[in-house]
Amino acid sequence: MRQKLQRFQENAQRKNTLEPGKDIYEEIKGNWNSVQFKNDNEIVLELGCGRGEYTVGLAPLHKDKNFIGVDIKGDRIWVGAGQAIEQNLDNVAFLRTQIQFLDKFFEPEEVSEIWITFPDPRPKDRDEKLRLTHHRYLDLYKKVLKPGGIINFKTDNTPLFEYTLEVLNSRKDADLLDYTFNLYEESKLLDIQKGIKTNFERKFHSKGEDIKFMRFSLN
Template identity: 35%
Template sequence: MRLRNKPWAMELIESHPEIFERFPSDWQGRWQEKFDNKNPLYVEVGTGKGQFVTRMAEAHSEVNFIGIEKYESVLVTGVQRSVDCRQTNLRFLQEDVMNITDFFQKDEVDRIYINFTDPWPKNKHAKRRLTHEFFLEKYESILKKSGEIHFKTDNQALFEYSIESLTQYGFRLKNVSLDLHNSAMTGNIMTEYEQKFANKGMRIYRLEAYLRS
């Protein structure tokens, strides 16, 4: 995906400290204090333009959400969406997921969402996939014992790879769907990409993973 340069994006993002956290490492282990409650904490990695996480936050006021996005030219849309909705249970971080353990303490996160991530199809780039063992180790570190990973993609090869990667690492799978939009699942909230792919009649693959006790 070619990103459109938006030189004004960072200035706009930083003008909303009520939704954007500039120094997330300062809140490592203290996110309940940041949100001023003890609600569960759900994190979306690679949140993109924020459609999924903002709608989730709107639908679940009993949960605190954090969306992590590397590129400010993309993140700015999510920030604008959240500001328009006046959401108090959502924060955005403009960071690289590779550094996720710098922002969350061990056993601090209840759920991680990975939605329509770059499949990195070449074998030499496998370590960049967000379901690679390299990232799973980081997720395990910050997830609570009862924590889960929820994963959606349109890419069958990435889905098959992710199933293998997760199970080999020690995760158990549940609610696996090979065609989400023709399944019995209710309450599904779509990302921008998901809407686009669904309109084309493409299959959406989904799973939930949790660590073996």
């Protein structure tokens, strides 16, 4: 508990961490480029980012883009935010909120790309609406994404991956660009990852789980 409190105090002082209690938190919608990043570069989100492995990992490789990790867990965000500061990554920020409130922080078409990496699979039928690839979330992503904006989805969980394929196949606005049930046998998709692995990916892949990955857009 003491460690968490210390992390929360540090988050409160960090300019790359937006959370309740900060003035910018209430005013950032539609103003990410002008207020936070002070440029006109494209915005990429990592949803349910945890420690922000993709946010921090992709940012130095794409200086022409701005990366925002979104998660409700402040002690996890603290890790990625600290790494971004250590690496002088001015194109990185973290937003502390629940994903269902995404449209309260981003204007329509303010986002160019989304990463969803190893979300909670929510296997029980009663929790279907909590899956980050459920229709209600896809509708939310569609609101904030620019036309043709890409969503990257990565998981070890086969039922969740198959569920997501079914959801996309049922939508007239979905364009499934590519997918694989075994990422490490598909080099053309593997290149997109830039070798970045989350802690969950390392854990499950080491146990023999195949990593699934897809890219799609909502037109």
